[in-house]
Amino acid sequence: MADFDNATKSIRNIEKEILQLKSEIADTRKGLGLELLDPELKKLMEENTRLRHRLEILQSAVKHEQSSANSNEDAVFSIIGQLQQLFAEAITKAYPGLTVPAVITTSSSAKFGDYQCNSAMQIVQQLKLQSIKASPRDVAEKLITALDRSVSFIDKVEVAGAGYVNVFLSRAHGEKYIMNILKEGVVAPGQERKRVVVDFSSPNVAKEMHVGHLRSTIIGDSICRFLEFLGHDVLRINHIGDWGTQFGMLIAHLQDRFPDFQSVSPPISDLQAFYKESKVRFDSDEVFKKRAYECVVKLQSGEPSYLKAWNLICDVSRKEFQTIYNRLDVKLIERGESFYQSRMQQIVAELKAGGFLEEDEGRLIMWGEDRNGIPLTIVKSDGGFTYDTSDMAAIKQRLHEEKADWLIYVTDAGQATHFQTIFSCARLSNILDQTKHRVDHVGFGVVLGEDGKKFKTRSGDTVKLAELLDEGLKRSMEKLIEKERNLVLSPDEMRAAQESVAYGCIKYADLSHNRNNEYVFSFDKMLEDKGNTAVYLLYAYTRIRSIARTCGGDFANNIQKIIENTNITLEHEKEWKLAKVLLRFTDVILLITKNLSLHHLCEFVRNSRS
Numbered sequence: 001m002a003d004f005d006n007a008t009k010s011i012r013n014i015e016k017e018i019l020q021l022k023s024e025i026a027d028t029r030k031g032l033g034l035e036l037l038d039p040e041l042k043k044l045m046e047e048n049t050r051l052r053h054r055l056e057i058l059q060s061a062v063k064h065e066q067s068s069a070n071s072n073e074d075a076v077f078s079i080i081g082q083l084q085q086l087f088a089e090a091i092t093k094a095y096p097g098l099t100v101p102a103v104i105t106t107s108s109s110a111k112f113g114d115y116q117c118n119s120a121m122q123i124v125q126q127l128k129l130q131s132i133k134a135s136p137r138d139v140a141e142k143l144i145t146a147l148d149r150s151v152s153f154i155d156k157v158e159v160a161g162a163g164y165v166n167v168f169l170s171r172a173h174g175e176k177y178i179m180n181i182l183k184e185g186v187v188a189p190g191q192e193r194k195r196v197v198v199d200f201s202s203p204n205v206a207k208e209m210h211v212g213h214l215r216s217t218i219i220g221d222s223i224c225r226f227l228e229f230l231g232h233d234v235l236r237i238n239h240i241g242d243w244g245t246q247f248g249m250l251i252a253h254l255q256d257r258f259p260d261f262q263s264v265s266p267p268i269s270d271l272q273a274f275y276k277e278s279k280v281r282f283d284s285d286e287v288f289k290k291r292a293y294e295c296v297v298k299l300q301s302g303e304p305s306y307l308k309a310w311n312l313i314c315d316v317s318r319k320e321f322q323t324i325y326n327r328l329d330v331k332l333i334e335r336g337e338s339f340y341q342s343r344m345q346q347i348v349a350e351l352k353a354g355g356f357l358e359e360d361e362g363r364l365i366m367w368g369e370d371r372n373g374i375p376l377t378i379v380k381s382d383g384g385f386t387y388d389t390s391d392m393a394a395i396k397q398r399l400h401e402e403k404a405d406w407l408i409y410v411t412d413a414g415q416a417t418h419f420q421t422i423f424s425c426a427r428l429s430n431i432l433d434q435t436k437h438r439v440d441h442v443g444f445g446v447v448l449g450e451d452g453k454k455f456k457t458r459s460g461d462t463v464k465l466a467e468l469l470d471e472g473l474k475r476s477m478e479k480l481i482e483k484e485r486n487l488v489l490s491p492d493e494m495r496a497a498q499e500s501v502a503y504g505c506i507k508y509a510d511l512s513h514n515r516n517n518e519y520v521f522s523f524d525k526m527l528e529d530k531g532n533t534a535v536y537l538l539y540a541y542t543r544i545r546s547i548a549r550t551c552g553g554d555f556a557n558n559i560q561k562i563i564e565n566t567n568i569t570l571e572h573e574k575e576w577k578l579a580k581v582l583l584r585f586t587d588v589i590l591l592i593t594k595n596l597s598l599h600h601l602c603e604f605v606r607n608s609r610s
């Protein structure tokens with residue numbers, strides 16, 4: 001990878017130099033034309049010759065660098081990318097005046113080849129506008145004639161149906177590609193290294209961490225792993241809700257229930273119950289309510305005993321969250337809403353000064369660019385800040401202090417409008433510049449129970465995450481015993497298998513569905529040993545490992561030598577089919593980079609398996 005990066009860099013530098021030289025040559029020429037009789041003429045001509053010579057040297061250096069980078073390029077070969085380029089060139093060559101994009105898709109069935117170009121129909125439409133009549137099939141034929149066929153990865157192209165160009169890949173290229181994976185390993189397509197902040201999981205203190213947060217945790221963690229694999233610099237942020245007005249009532253209740261909380265740590269085992277108790281008092285007792293409001297003000301102004309009470313409460317939640325993250329092997333940096341307190345004051349002042357805030361029934365609001373939908377509430381009528389304020393402060397902190405190039409927020413789809421408004425307001429106030437920064441809200445659908453209704457316990461309560469994971473462990477153990485794994489595995493191995501199966505299944509079931517859709521949580525389905533499940537993949541993986549083991553120690557020790565001396569041939573149709581799936585790797589990675597939908601990766605893995 002490093003070699004490839006270096007080669008790319010030096011090609012870029014050389015190309016820059018070439019451009020500079022070309023412009024110098026042009027300048028020299030101009031000089032020649034204008035001052036033919038100048039005594040400097042001879043000198044300029046010499047200079048011109050020298051520059052031309054240098055140019056030739058550099059051009060051959062580019063060729064050399066490119067071919068030495070090629071061995072790695074084969075490992076990160078984008079078929080769709082290459083075909084798009086080739087067909088775009090063919091379109092320009094065959095129809096110089098038209099601007100029709102080269103649309104490339106994978107073919108729906110093997111008899112239509114491996115990939116197809118679907119641009120002929122659109123070209124016909126455009127020609128029609130110019131009163132030129134042509135049939136899609138004729139256009140497709142013309143594209144084939146214009147297509148550069150010197151590339152090695154295409155075996156044949158043919159016209160099919162209503163004007164599709166079907167592309168068949170070359171087996172020899174497939175063999176070369178597979179050899180490359182063996183030699184180089186699985187290589188990520190090189191991309192410019194970006195600093196990415198991924199905001200995910202983000203539960204709220206004292207409220208339950210529910211299945212929505214579980215989805216955010218799983219999807220967010222997987223996106224981080226994906227981006228880290230690509231070599232990006234990823235900051236995993238847990239934007240926990242630790243600064244809302246709910247802390248007023250929680251602190252007031254803490255003061256009453258545990259008056260000595262300053263010296264003796266309060267034994268709150270069930271923070272949710274504690275939250276419910278304080279909420280009941282808040283809703284029914286006016287005096288308590290007033291005190292709760294006063295507590296918020298004291299907390300936000302940083303009074304030590306209030307900060308202490310707040311910290312104690314946060315700590316209870318923090319520990320609960322951490323056990324879940326440990327179980328799921330998820331790493332996160334906690335940076336909750338409270339982190340932005342001083343930055344919220346600052347951003348409010350800045351937005352005010354910039355004239356972006358409007359008064360609305362005592363509140364200060366900010367509209368997005370099109371003044372449609374719901375504006376942000378930046379300051380409440382009581383002077384307090386909101387979720388919106390913290391997100392405006394956070395977006396600025398991430399882009400300007402963290403110097404992130406790319407921000408990703410993983411929450412339920414219900415918050416899509418909130419984030420679009422945040423992005424819009426950040427653009428308006430020049431915090432966000434989308435020519436430099438990329439921002440994505442990665443939304444996901446709600447989790448449903450097997451009855452198709454919102455995921456709840458039998459008694460109608462929200463399902464506690466720890467209990468859900470426990471249930472997963474129980475079910476996976478039952479499955480392992482049903483398969484008589486206990487007869488061959490030691491108790492420690494059983495425990496390891498139990499966890500891999502349980503947590504693997506919960507994660508994979510979530511990731512394998514298009515995240516935008518609702519998702520039905522079903523232990524029965526996710527623990528099936530057939531179909532698109534983690535269990536099936538774990539079986540496949542175990543079998544591969546067992547094949548390697550069966551080959552014996554010699555094989556493992558000499559694998560590098562064996563790779564050097566073995567030529568892979570794709571003789572059997574099934575081998576060729578599998579190789580064609582593997583050939584899609586780069587395109588799958590590039591697609592996920594665009595839409596951050598990990599089910600494409602699950603599909604890729606599933607297809608490689610069949």
Ligand SMILES: NC(=[NH2+])NCCC[C@H](N)C(=O)O
Pocket residue numbers: 199201202203204239240241391394409410411
């Ligand atoms: N920057 C953010 N707003 N991140 C997402 C926070 C999610 C929020 N705490 C919730 O539970 O819905």
